[in-house]
Amino acid sequence: MKIENGTRVYVAGCGGMLGDAMYARLKGAGAIIKATDINCIESWLEYGDVRDLASIRKSIVDFNPELIINLAALTDLEFCEKEQENSWLTNGLGAENLGLIANELDVPYVYISTAGIFGGERDLYHDFHVPNPLSVYAQSKYYGEQYVRNSVRKHYVLRAGWMMGGGPGKDKKFINKIYKQICSGAKELFVVDDKLGTPTYTVDFANGLCGIVESEQYGLYNQVCNGAASRFVVAQEFVRLMGLADKVKVTVVPSDHFKEQYFAPRPASEKLVNLKLNQRGLNLMRDWHVCLEEYAEVFKADYARR
């Protein structure tokens, strides 16, 4: 299928970091979008809860989409440990609910999984390595992934890494956590170097997603930026790009330093490589350094306004 002027696309959970880039990418292609979320923080969002099959079914069937994209998730690992039932209902049952509807309508369905489903036993994971999810978040996402792969006829499961995107207003993850510390006047940032991963820029991810859907090569794909890093290296690079290297020091600490705050289990490495996308010529992701440079411009502009 082509994603072009008039293509009808339903996006659940579109109010978040990835939703921001996904909406812009689809809008740019001229698609007719129905974007829903449980938090309607934009004028273009309507209410939709993926946990509630009857109401989300009505929301989707009424729109009659040609493509369903499910971005809805609870992504805070500590919150998921504390609110386990909600995590399973959102990340697991939500994946099922939209999968049932996609099968009923016989339309393609995109589910976003995570590098966090791996257990950290190896340094680098390609698409065929076997997951070993450690946290409730990772277990519920892996459940969703497996359901979709086993039960949805026209499916794409795309595994993202350390997501960055959405800017100061929507980014709930690492870059914005670092930025908030900078804004609150921190002169020293404590960052771990014993956690490895693959930054994943939402703008590239949304673009890559469209390319994969247009290829009609259904299945499971790792889709992360090219390259990999530790949290420390990413933080250092972000501070440098912000032009603050001589004002803000980045200091290495072990993960133990944050054991109270970040108590959910995390793998030592969740580095992914896009083996299948590379082989099929579908890898539209850029190197994470290039992406972070582009993304840092948003924060630089925000910082200058303060």
Ligand SMILES: NC(=O)c1ccc[n+]([C@@H]2O[C@H](COP(=O)([O-])OP(=O)(O)OC[C@H]3O[C@@H](n4cnc5c(N)ncnc54)[C@H](OP(=O)(O)O)[C@@H]3O)[C@@H](O)[C@H]2O)c1
């Ligand atoms: N963020 C990452 O680092 C990361 C990494 C790998 C994969 N992913 C996956 O990428 C996808 C997009 O996540 P994201 O990074 O854009 O995270 P996000 O910013 O948290 O976006 C997810 C959105 O889903 C909403 N939501 C939560 N429960 C819902 C429900 N029951 N029904 C409908 N919407 C609901 C969230 O609302 P609230 O804000 O109120 O919770 C949020 O607006 C998810 O599948 C996530 O698991 C994310």
